[in-house]
Amino acid sequence: MMLATAMILDAIFGEPDWLWSRYPHPAVVMGRAVAWLDTRLNTGANRRDKGVLAVVLLVIGAWALGSVIAWVPDFGLLEVLGAAILLAQRSLVTHVQAVAQALREGGPPQGRAAVAMIVGRDTDDMDTPQVARAAIExxxxxxxxxxxAPAFWFLILGLPGILIYKVVNTADSMIGYKTERHAQFGWAAARLDDVLNWIPARLTAALIVLAHGAPALWLRVPNDARLHRSPNAGWPEAALAPVLGVALAGPRSYEGQMQDFPWVNPTGDRTLGADHIDRAVRALWRTWGVTLALILGVWVLF
Known part of the structure; x- marks a missing residue:
């Protein structure tokens, strides 16, 4: 029941500016911890071993903090609030919907500016379909x-579980990229993030298919998911693409270099726009709703 309550609180309130303009968001604090370890440890020889040490320290710290908060005799209030803060349904929908609004109000230039806030690829030369595709992905x-994934780890391990997941995911987003500086030091963060996302990514795909009453689409998901460069990210994309009837992935540019990735659901519509983003947002809410219903159903039964 705590997870269901946290999901509802997140969906209603999201990340209120009045709060996080005054205090650092936990994700910001996690980022500062990762940056501090990167500065202190990512030097000299044995950088992979030092990266392993950094991840171990982050995991221990997250576990300790979560355990202390969960120990406080407050009938689970702090755990519920902590989970609500670390879930991101409302924030995700807001940022994705902003891309559709930008495309409608200012065409590709404003769309590129909006989508640059949520993707890591080059956006300077994107046209409308590329902007929309990036937002949907x-x-x-x-x-x-x-x-x-945060909900899954909260369900399995409580507040320590969701904190561990979030700090590892934050570390992966900061040091997990295979740049010259982080190729060795970020190895452990990237690999552990892959492990922690293995089940949730596949669960997300299943929930998307279930939410849209299209079980037959599941037969296509594994094959399309394997086309993706990531062992996990391809699964939700491979489920959402046929649900929306669109083609995702495909060629895109990183750091000025065009990379020819294969298409996911290649026969889908490629002439995407703001309306397709709107449909993706509806799919997010629909999947969220089915997830909440399942959690409540399990709670009632057991």
Whole structure:
């Protein structure tokens, strides 16, 4: 019941500016911890071993903090509030919907500016379909990373579990990229993030398919998911693409280099726009609703 309450609180309130403009968001604090370890440890020799140490310290710290908060005799209030803060359904929907609004109000230039807030690829030369596709892909991936995976680990391990997941996910987003500086030091963060997302990514895909009453689509999801460069991100994309009837992934540019990734659901519509983003947002809420209903159903039964 705590998880269901946290999901509802997150969906209603999201990340209120009046609060996080005054105090650092937990994700910001996690980012500062990762940056501090990166500065102190990512030097000299044995950088992979030092990266392992950094991840171990982050996990121990998250576990300790979560355990202390869970120990406080407050009938679970702090755990519920902590989980609500660390879930990101409302925030995700807000950022994705902003891309559709920007496309409608200012065409590709404003759309590029909005989508640059949520993707890591080059956006300077994107046209409208590319902007929309990037927004929808971000919606699919972040439904898993920002909603289903945190909820899953809270359900399994309580507040320590969701804190561990979030700090590892934050570390992966900061040091997990295979840049020259982080190729060795970020190895452990990237691999552990893959492990922690393995079940949630596949669960997210299943929930998307279930929410849209299209079980036959599941037969296509594994094959399309394997086309993705990520072992996990391809699963929610491979489920959302046929649900929306669109093609995702495909060629895109990183750091000025065009990369020819295969299409997911290649026969889907490629002429995407703001309306397709709106449909993706509705799919996010629909999947969220089915997830909440399942959690409540399990709670009632057991």
């Amino acid at each position: 971000s919606a699919a991936e972040n439904l898993s990373d920002g909603v289903i």
